[in-house]
Amino acid sequence: MSSPPPTSETRDRLIEAGIRLFAEHGFKGVAVRDLCTEAEANIAAVNYHFGSKQGLYAAIFDTTLxxxxxxxxxxxxxxxxxxxxxxxxxxxxxxxxxxxxxxxxxxxxxxxxxxxxxxxxxxxxxxxxxxxxxxxxxxxxxxxxxxxxxxxxxxxxxxxxxxxxxxxxxxxxxxxxxxxxxxxxxxxxxxxxxxxxxxxxxxxxxxxxxxxxxxxxxxxxxxxxxxxxxxx
Structure with a gap:
């Protein structure tokens, strides 16, 4: 599977999706596939942009704060x-x-x-x-x-x-x-x-x-x- 393009738009959409999904369901209640579906992103996008689901979670707090x-x-x-x-x-x-x-x-x-x-x-x-x-x-x-x-x-x-x-x-x-x-x-x-x-x-x-x-x-x-x- 090819990696997603390194666009800031994809990264931003993942952060926006993560804020809502993690707020609703907690960290453990959200799968990487859920995040990518919500953000309309390639399934590999989370790992590509953040390294892991934990990396996305940390980036949400860092970026927003x-x-x-x-x-x-x-x-x-x-x-x-x-x-x-x-x-x-x-x-x-x-x-x-x-x-x-x-x-x-x-x-x-x-x-x-x-x-x-x-x-x-x-x-x-x-x-x-x-x-x-x-x-x-x-x-x-x-x-x-x-x-x-x-x-x-x-x-x-x-x-x-x-x-x-x-x-x-x-x-x-x-x-x-x-x-x-x-x-x-x-x-x-x-x-x-x-x-x-x-x-x-x-x-x-x-x-x-x-x-x-x-x-x-x-x-x-x-x-x-x-x-x-x-x-x-």
Whole structure:
């Protein structure tokens, strides 16, 4: 059997197919033939482009995380800086919480591809496999560290204790629930999808709840529009 041509299109289709199939069925539940059929690729394409099914699985995490890495790191740096300023300016802590929620909520409620990847990432966190270390090192640990910085700034502490880490984990769970348990929410509210308006409402509610839990005055109540006026 001849090898498939070395096209980036075939490689991209295999990654797209892998994100959805692995999210739906887990790593062990997907055969190479399934991946190639879904991607409309030659049966040898997975080995040709990735070396193995494991290679494709690793490439899915590396490619997807790398595509958003710069934005994610920049957002966390801004959030951390706001948290530090919030020790002297409490309003900055509310801004940090709002920015944190919007940046973490986005992938869980955004475009179809990222929603599937979020499901795959959640699967890895529930049942750690070959993608867990990438998720932990490149997303989970930095995200939890940034939120812990907000927690310790809110209580005017210099270093984090175990309770701070537990509180950050609990607060982060509020955001994750809108990805993990979205089917329950959609059924309860008779929704078919997340719309930009619904995502904004969810973001406002989570921000308000997190601020209250941390004893921070939110910059606005849920449902209120942000002040977009400017001063000369």
């Amino acid at each position: 790398a595509a958003d890495e710069a934005r994610f790191r920049e957002a966390l740096a801004t959030i951390t800086a706001l948290a530090e300023r919030g020790r002297d300016e409490p309003s900055q802590l509310a801004t940090a919480v709002n920015l944190y929620v919007r940046n973490l909520l986005g992938p869980l409620t955004g475009e179809e591809r990222m929603r599937w990847f979020a499901v795959l990432a959640i699967r890895e966190m529930a049942f750690p496999g070959d993608g867990f270390e990438q998720i932990y090192r490149r997303r989970a640990e930095p995200a939890q560290t940034a939120l812990t910085r907000i927690v310790i700034a809110a209580r005017q502490a210099d270093t984090a204790c175990e309770t701070d880490c537990l509180q950050a984990h609990a607060l982060l769970g509020m955001i994750w629930s809108f990805g993990i348990a979205k089917a329950i929410l959609w059924k309860r509210l008779d929704w078919e999808r997340y719309t930009p308006e619904r995502i904004q409402t969810i973001s406002d509610i989570i921000t308000d709840l997190m601020c209250r839990a941390l004893g921070i005055a939110p910059d606005r109540r849920p449902g209120e529009r942000a002040d977009t006026s400017t001063t000369g």
